[in-house]
Amino acid sequence: MIRIQDVVRNYHAGETVVKALKGVSLEITDGEFLSIAGPSGSGKTTLLNLIGCIDALDGGEIVIDETPVSKMDKKAKTEFRRNNLGFVFQTYNLIPVLTAYENVSFVLSILNVPEKEIEERTMGILKEVGLQGMEHRRPDRLSGGQQQRIAIARALVKNPKIVLADEPTANLDSKTGEEILKLMQSMNEKYHTTFIFSTHDSMVMDYARRLVSLHDGQVIDDQRR
Amino acid sequence: MKFIITLAFKNLTRYKRRTLITAFAIAVGLMMFIIVDSVLIGVESESMRNLRWYETSSARIMHEEYWEDRLLMPLDMSIDDPYAIIDMLDKEGITAAPRINFSADMILYSDDFGEDGNMPVQVTAIDPELDNTVFRFKETLVEGTFPEPGTNQMVMGSWFAEDIGAEVGYWVTLVTRGNGGFYEAMDMEIVGIVNCPNPNVNRTLLMVPIDTVDEYLAMEGNATEINIALPEDSDIATEVEQIKNLLEERGRSLHVATWDELAQDYVALAEAKRGGTGMILFLVFIIAAVGISNTMLMAIYERIRELGMMRALGMKDRSIQLAFMVEAAGIGLIGSIVGVALGVAINFYMVNVGVDLGFLMRDMDMGYRIQSIMRGAWSPSTLVTAFFFGTFLSMLVAYIPTRRALKMDIPSCLRHQ
Numbered sequence: 324m325i326r327i328q329d330v331v332r333n334y335h336a337g338e339t340v341v342k343a344l345k346g347v348s349l350e351i352t353d354g355e356f357l358s359i360a361g362p363s364g365s366g367k368t369t370l371l372n373l374i375g376c377i378d379a380l381d382g383g384e385i386v387i388d389e390t391p392v393s394k395m396d397k398k399a400k401t402e403f404r405r406n407n408l409g410f411v412f413q414t415y416n417l418i419p420v421l422t423a424y425e426n427v428s429f430v431l432s433i434l435n436v437p438e439k440e441i442e443e444r445t446m447g448i449l450k451e452v453g454l455q456g457m458e459h460r461r462p463d464r465l466s467g468g469q470q471q472r473i474a475i476a477r478a479l480v481k482n483p484k485i486v487l488a489d490e491p492t493a494n495l496d497s498k499t500g501e502e503i504l505k506l507m508q509s510m511n512e513k514y515h516t517t518f519i520f521s522t523h524d525s526m527v528m529d530y531a532r533r534l535v536s537l538h539d540g541q542v543i544d545d546q547r548r
Numbered sequence: 549m550k551f552i553i554t555l556a557f558k559n560l561t562r563y564k565r566r567t568l569i570t571a572f573a574i575a576v577g578l579m580m581f582i583i584v585d586s587v588l589i590g591v592e593s594e595s596m597r598n599l600r601w602y603e604t605s606s607a608r609i610m611h612e613e614y615w616e617d618r619l620l621m622p623l624d625m626s627i628d629d630p631y632a633i634i635d636m637l638d639k640e641g642i643t644a645a646p647r648i649n650f651s652a653d654m655i656l657y658s659d660d661f662g663e664d665g666n667m668p669v670q671v672t673a674i675d676p677e678l679d680n681t682v683f684r685f686k687e688t689l690v691e692g693t694f695p696e697p698g699t700n701q702m703v704m705g706s707w708f709a710e711d712i713g714a715e716v717g718y719w720v721t722l723v724t725r726g727n728g729g730f731y732e733a734m735d736m737e738i739v740g741i742v743n744c745p746n747p748n749v750n751r752t753l754l755m756v757p758i759d760t761v762d763e764y765l766a767m768e769g770n771a772t773e774i775n776i777a778l779p780e781d782s783d784i785a786t787e788v789e790q791i792k793n794l795l796e797e798r799g800r801s802l803h804v805a806t807w808d809e810l811a812q813d814y815v816a817l818a819e820a821k822r823g824g825t826g827m828i829l830f831l832v833f834i835i836a837a838v839g840i841s842n843t844m845l846m847a848i849y850e851r852i853r854e855l856g857m858m859r860a861l862g863m864k865d866r867s868i869q870l871a872f873m874v875e876a877a878g879i880g881l882i883g884s885i886v887g888v889a890l891g892v893a894i895n896f897y898m899v900n901v902g903v904d905l906g907f908l909m910r911d912m913d914m915g916y917r918i919q920s921i922m923r924g925a926w927s928p929s930t931l932v933t934a935f936f937f938g939t940f941l942s943m944l945v946a947y948i949p950t951r952r953a954l955k956m957d958i959p960s961c962l963r964h965q
Contacts, residue, residue, distance in 0.1 A: 368959075377860050377958035405862020412962065416857035420558035425551075432551040433863050477861075 324388060325351040325374060325485070325517070331382030332369050332540075343369040345540040346383065353484070354515040356508060358522055358531030365537040367521035368489055374519060375408055375487045376400040388484065405433060409478030409516075411488035411507075415470040417462040417477075423449060424458035427477045434481060448476040452506060468499035472506065479510055486510075488520035492527055504530045552867060556874035559847070567879055570843040574883025574942065575890060577836035578934045581829050582891030586898055586924035588825055591916050592818055593925055594745075596807075597780075598917040601684045602746040604810040605775035607788050609633065609644075609795070614772060615803040621649050621670075623727040626770035627802060633774055634678070636794060642778070642787075645678035646771035648761050652724035654754070660718035667712070671722060671754045673761035682777040685742050685755070692716040692740035695757045703740040705753030714738055722756075726765040734764050746917045814917065833941065836883075841945040844876055848949045855953055856961025865954045872950040873943045880942025884935045891934065898924030 332344040344366045351357055359367045372378035373385060376392050377400075385393040392403055417426045428445040436444070449458055452472040462470050471491060478486045488507070492500030508530060511518045520527070528534055536544035560567050600606055610618065614625040627633070630646040637644045654669045676694055680686045685703070686694055695701035704714055714720075715738070722734045736756060744750040762769060778787050784806050792804050808815050848855070858868055902923035953961075 372959050375860065377962075401859070401862055401864060403862075404860065408862075410857070410860050412857065414853070416853055416962070418555065418854055418857075420562045421555070425554065429551050429555075430861055433861070433867065 324353060325349070326386040327351075327370075327374070327383070328385070329383035330370070330373060330380050330385060330393075332366075332373060332378070333381050343540050344373070344380075347537075347540070347542055348383075349535060349542065349545070351517060351519065353517055354511070355533055356511045356518045356531060357533040357535060358520055358528050359535050359537060360522055360528050360531075361537035362523055364539075366540040367523075367537055369540075370537065371487050371489050371519065371521050374485070375410060376404050406481075407484045409481065409483040409486040411471070411474045411478050411486060411491045411520075413490040413493045415462070415467075415474045415494075417470055417473055419462050422459045422461055423454055423465065423473050423476075426462070426473050427480050430477055430481050444480055445476075448480045449473075451510070452476045466499070467495050468502060471495060471499075471503050475503070475506060475510065479514065479516065482514065483516060485517045485519065488518065490522055491520055492522070492524065497526060500524070501526065552871045552874055555871050556878055559851075559875050560878045563847070566843055566846070567882070570839050570879050571883040571886060573839035574836045574880060574938050575887035577832045578884060578887025578938050579890040579894065580832050581934050582888065582930055583894055583898065583924065584825055584829060585927060585930045586891075586895045587922060588822065589927055589930075590899070590902075590923045590925035591918055592822075594923065595814065595818070595917040598746040598919075599811050599814060600777075600807050602688075602744050602749045603917065604807040605682050606778035606782075606784055607776045607791065607804055607806050608810055609774040609776065609791070610772070610803050610805065612801060612803045615805065621651055621772065623648070623650060623725075623765060623767065623772065626727070626767065626772045627774060628770055630769075630771040630774050633795070633800065633802075636798065637774075637776065637791070640790075640794065642776060642791070643681045644774050644776045645675055645682040646758060646774050647675075647679070648673040648758055648765070648767060648770075648772045650724055650761070650765065650772075652722040655721040655723060656712065657719065657721075660715075661713055669722070669754055670752060671724075671756060671761075673758040674755050675758045679755075679775075682775045685744065688742040688744050689740050690743045692738070694740055695755065697757050697759050699757060700734065700736050700760060701739040701757065702736040703742055703753070703755045704738055705750040706741050706743040707747070707750045708752055708754070709738070709741050711751075714741075716741060724765070727767050727770075730766075732764050734760070743919075745919045747919045748917060750919060818916075833937075836938075837941055837945050840876065840879060840942045841949070843879065844872070844942075844946040845949045847875070848872060848946075848953050852953055852956065852961050852964035856956075856958050856964065859954075859958050859961065869947070869950050869954060873946050876942040876946030877939050880939035883942070884938035887938060888931055888935050892931065895924050895926070899926060 327347060327349040330344050330347045334341040334343055347370060359370060361367050369378065373380050380393050384391060392400065395403060424445055427449060428441050431441040431444060449455060452475055454469060454472055454476065457465065457469065492503055495503060504527060507518055510516065522528060532548050534546045535542060609627065611625040611627055614622060617625065634644045634646065649670065649672055652669055652671050653666050656665045658664045676697055690706060695703060718738045720736055720738065722736055724732055726732045742753065744753060761767065778784055788804050788806050795802050855868060902921040904920050905922050
């Protein structure tokens with residue numbers, strides 16, 4: 324369960340204060356497949372970053388499974404992310420010198436998972452995302468869709484509680500984007516991992532079982548389907 | 549750790565050309581360090597040897613007042629009964645030889661030299677037998693013979709002979725003032741020419757038998773100095789103290805100077821040059837450091853998003869820092885291996901063959917006591933220092949830009965273009 328309470332986040336650009344989030348409150352239950360929608364500058368990425376413990380809020384509170392993550396120090400946040408969160412980025416953010424296998428397995432390496440288990444889990448997840456036989460390819464030899472599949476495998480391989488995806492299909496054509504969404508949906512159903520993804524694409528919103536709309540840093544709509 | 553090493557290694561091969569150029573910059577820096585250091589050690593040790601073998605000996609005994617006024621070479625401040633001291637030292641296993649130094653006006657005759665002329669010179673009167681147990685001139689004789697005791701024979705440095713057009717068999721006259729101030733003229737026949745490896749000596753050397761000079765200058769058996777040869781590896785300061793004690797025990801109040809006291813000009817010059825060379829080496833390292841720093845800066849700033857992703861996924865800053873430093877160490881290691889290998893290869897030539905700088909040394913006094921071939925010397929500690937320093941320096945210069953990048957917040961890293 325993620326509880327977001329009156330969250331405020333301001334950015335300072337010189338003397339100008341940009342209010343990115345103006346008291347957002349939300350409750351997200353385990354296993355949800357939730358989309359945060361809204362136009363550019365509405366605060367989608369900021370909200371994802373705050374849930375993902377990679378940004379600090381200016382007011383309010385975020386509690387994940389009874390843990391007040393917004394009050395954690397830098398070191399505790401790092402550890403929390405390492406153990407509980409998976410990320411999928413719009414630009415995939417794979418390490419170009421590593422193979423598909425290495426890009427996924429390093430997440431387990433930093434968790435000190437034994438070598439044999441790393442191999443089993445990595446090969447397993449790569450098979451599930453449809454990249455079997457491509458383990459030794461580097462990102463530059465894979466399509467955008469395949470690279471995003473690696474990113475999803477990387478997010479899921481450690482069995483996180485929550486996967487946060489910031490515009491995961493924005494760099495993909497609509498057909499590949501749809502495939503990625505179906506993959507995320509199937510993973511959500513299979514592992515009951517909470518998926519929270521931001522988008523401004525109506526096709527992507529259609530896949531969400533819950534759609535939270537943001538506008539100017541405030542929740543203007545929250546629909547369950 | 550395995551992941552960190554894999555990542556560092558793969559990143560090293562990611563931009564091969566950049567890695568190789570930076571490693572090459574380190575290699576050139578280290579190679580220069582090794583060669584300059586080798587030549588410096590080689591030149592200094594050869595200079596010290598040539599000083600002791602041809603100019604100062606290991607130590608020198610002089611009258612206290614002669615030491616004070618040694619540049620004037622006062623004959624009346626000489627050592628009484630020098631052979632008694634030499635015998636005393638001989639009993640202690642120390643080799644010594646007397647000398648008389650005096651200045652003179654050397655007259656050249658047109659019969660031999662083509663035209664008449666004269667010039668001021670410094671003459672060294674030697675005991676031909678004993679002198680060769682302390683100095684090594686006999687081994688450098690290139691023409692003629694060494695002077696016989698009791699004769700009016702003279703040997704000359706080869707550069708000096710070249711400069712004045714002297715040849716074996718030519719006669720000159722030395723006009724000087726004897727002990728007591730009277731004028732004396734000595735006709736001398738050039739019987740030998742030595743090619744002394746010490747350029748300062750080779751430019752000015754004139755040696756005549758001491759017994760002949762003793763008679764001409766009324767020295768009454770005295771010498772202006774007693775030169776002492778000590779083993780190369782001996783502790784000269786301690787040996788000199790012992791010699792002083794021996795002299796005091798026999799009631800002889802004399803000054804004993806070590807070779808480096810006698811060659812203060814050289815010691816000061818060598819120290820200054822060492823400082824200058826250290827500066828050059830420092831600049832070489834700065835250039836190498838800027839190269840590595842630039843490479844690492846580019847590598848880090850190109851990978852800020854990657855760095856942000858790793859942090860977002862929960863990788864510790866310390867581990868990310870380590871990954872970049874291992875990568876830098878890899879560049880340093882390649883540079884160090886190549887640099888030390890190149891340094892050793894070139895130094896092999898420098899030690900065994902050397903560079904002939906005779907054309908430079910002939911007409912220019914560089915202060916070093918080497919005549920032509922500038923050789924290097926092996927210094928294992930320099931090789932080890934260069935190797936580790938290259939690697940360490942790479943890691944050090946990678947630390948700062950990585951640290952700075954890690955101070956950026958994660959969203960900024962992820963947005964970085």
